[in-house]
Amino acid sequence: MGEEFLVPIGPQHPALKEPENFMLTVDGEYVVDVRARIGYNHRGIEKAMEDRTYIQNLYIVERVCGICSDSHMTCYVQCVEEAMDLEIPERAEYIRVIVAELERIHSHLLWLGVAAHEIGFDTLFFYIWRDREVVMDLLELISGNRVNYAMPTIGGVRRDITPEMEKELRKGLKILYERTEYYKQICLNEKTILQRAVGVGILTPRQAVELCAVGPTLRASGIKSDVRADDPYIAYDRIPFEVVTYDWCDVAARVMVRIDEVLEAIKMIEYCLDHMPRGPIRVKVPVMMKVPEGEVVSRVEAPRGELIHYLVSRGGIKPYRYKIRSPTLGNIPAVCEMLKGGYIADVPIVLAAIDPCFSCTDRIVFYDVGKDKRWVWTHEQLRRYGIEFYKRNRGEVR
């Protein structure tokens, strides 16, 4: 077994929008081993949340991750409301679902564009991101900001959806529906995309369950698991929707799952708009409120997968302990399996396929396949043949 040739992807790399560092042990064009080192984004959020009041924490939780900020907000707010046994008006629940689904559309379209960029199809990237501006305008219309919309708050929702907004929303959604259908056709029969996506980054259903994968990565391996359906929160039990699954188990399946989820989300928003109950949107809550003692587990289906928050409160105005586990972390052992045995050229697209969001992930870090340490449970022995590469270059990362 000769010396392998370490190719660092990151921490600064055009493929990755965020700093994570994957040390790929490669051999010619094949990836033999993956050793990842994240932790670049670790800002010590959980410690900071322990000495801020519940209202102050609203602003930190929202900025754990810029793309799924609303999921973190909904999860946090739901957690505190459950601890305080607070009932929020039904209209607020519907508005929260609308904003959550709009964010899913925005996050999936963003991801689709970046994935197209990963395989070098920049034209599709620019087209998708141009159409994504429609969603950003809708979000700006409702909440006043393109990202970090701060709609949910403890006790309900901050801003109401007026009839004019509703008209605007419906118009925007119709455009989005057509465009997403068009992109679905492209992704299904554009040969150059299929060539880079079909059969790439395989994750068998058994591996997916065993490695506790979550979200679209899990559903692309044929397993029907979605927190909105299994453990419905806010208004999801009153909204008919269908959990999208594909059983191709590869990158193309993950593309299709996300596109169908965008179409599903659009239908859900239209359903919500039709059945929006009247009434107040918020229940008044004292700013320095005390949360009674207890512990709460709150789960939400973020665009990237199951997001879980765990609150332990000792009856003060500040949480005693607040634990956040973001969906991307759940998928990292799975991505490590997918990367092995593939090409360097596939690394960006396979990595992008789990839609990594390392700003959330830096709650916890990564799973380390040591080159020299064989692991009890590494599945099959990797095919190894080394060609002799010298390793004297100065850039050798520690």
Place this chain on the structure above:
Amino acid sequence: MSWEPVITALEIVLFPGFLFIFCYALFCEWVDRRIFARLQNRYGPLYTGWKGILQPLADFIKLLAKEDITPGAADKAGFTATPILFLTIPMTLMFLVPVLGPRAIAAFEGDLIVVFFMTTLINLVVFIGAWSATNRFTVVGGMRSALQMLSYEIPLGLAALGPAVLAKTLCISDIAQWEVEAWKSFLAHPTPLGVVTAVVLAFGFALFTLGELAELEKIPFDIPEAETEIVAGWHTEYSGKKLALIRLGMDVELIFGASLMTALFLGGPSGPWPIPPAVWFIVKTLLCVVLISTLRALFARFRIDQVVRWMWKYYVPLAVVYMIAIQALAVVI
């Protein structure tokens, strides 16, 4: 004291020579970027000069003024030689292609073979430059560009030899002239044989364009500098003046490719009388640049193994079939 040497000296330096190539290369880069941007529904360079036309010039001057870093571990010779060679080779090749009149400045029998030898040399130079930069990304980029070169070089050569065999000469300028006469005679009295040759030559043109795309490392064959995988491929480590030369070299390679396409397939710089040949040359090469740029915007990037497999499975057999058709025609004509 005859004026001959002075005129040729002037020609070399000024019109179809360095100054013209330099300006035309930058102009073609602007055209390329604008079309690429327009196809992506955005503007592209707009504010430098009229409609952004001076943008490539601004990039070039800025790069000249930047600090030029040579990595400590790189071996100096290979690292500094590469940019210079990368620019001069396409520049010299430009003199083999007819620009001003029907004959190129340095046209001689067999210059088509020289052209192919030199283009392979470019890839060799790229490999040396990549290897000497000792940065992992460049090494992988250099390997890929060599790998890719192996797969497209032969079919490209075959595609170019088509017209040469028909014209029974290996001098590019003569091929261009032969085409012009063939075209005139065909227009005079169209024969079924003429139609067949036209179809075969058009097929050759398509093959040649595909080969050119791979040679110029444009998407979908831009794997050696695949931005998302290996940062900037083989020229990751270059900066400042060296990078300026490399980028200019790429542009000159672009117009050389385009002018080769016009000379071999579109009849070189000659056209109906009122417009001078030089303008015809510019019109035709611009057409080819626009073609390359649109192709560049329509595809995703292939993986290196797919390119190699696809080239050997489809591209080489097609080129061989094309050659057989050409030989059959040659016998008949």
Place this chain on the structure above:
Amino acid sequence: MGILTWARTRSPWLLHFNAGACNACDIEVLAALTPRFDLERFGAILKGSPRHADVLVVTGSVTRQVKDRLVRIYEQMPEPKFVVAVGSCACAGGVFQRCYNVYEGVDKIIPVDAYIPGCPPKPEAIIDGVVKLLKKLGY
């Protein structure tokens, strides 16, 4: 030296570096390059390698882990180089002030030429920041 400043201000090549940001600013930087805003009108392209770049666009309050990577990237860039801090985290730590793993602001690590506040700043604000930086250089 009019021609040099003219050239330098007409083609600012960007290099994006996420120093521990929540990637809201990163997607806005990316949105600034897409058809609706299109920074390429000013000649700005997103480059992959620090060797090619003039302007380092940094987002996020610098975490301890990413500090030496940021310094190394900054040193790899050829002179004359400029740094733009995008987002209130990059300007002064933002909402993550007083967190144990965070240097509050990019200017504590490398010199910064332009600050673009906002959480996240809109693409228009980012473009305005880049244009102001160019004006500062004599656009």
Place this chain on the structure above:
Amino acid sequence: MSVPEDHLKVVEDLKKAVGAENVLEWSIPRERRIFVRVKTEKLRDSVRHLRDVGFKHVSTISGVDTGDGIDVVYHLARGGVSLALKVRTDYEGKLPTISDIIPGAVLYEREVHDLFGVVFENHPDLSRLILPDDWPEGVYPLLKKWKIEDLRRRLMGSG
């Protein structure tokens, strides 16, 4: 809120499998949420039993510094039901790893080790994960005894 029978059944089965005296306390605050505290020695058996019953998905493992020791909470999930299995260990305490029972848990164990200092025996690779490389040994930031100010002074001063 009526307590669904199948949640009760889960707790009963666990008691049968692990011995009733080892299940110290349990509570079902609402539908699809179960909290169970188990004796530390019985951790692996409970996890193995729960996995066979269907709790194959480890959502996460959280550490809680309760003042007189560290509560390690294993959040297991079966479809919609989320079961929090709590185990008490003291500071710098030792716990057996469960990554051979459920491979997906290895990451979460490394975080708890990084931030709380709990050592997981025969864990495949307990190296540093989330904290920066130059983080001083033995400093576990999420412990209550470390206040943010002195963490910052100690780190940023040396940082």
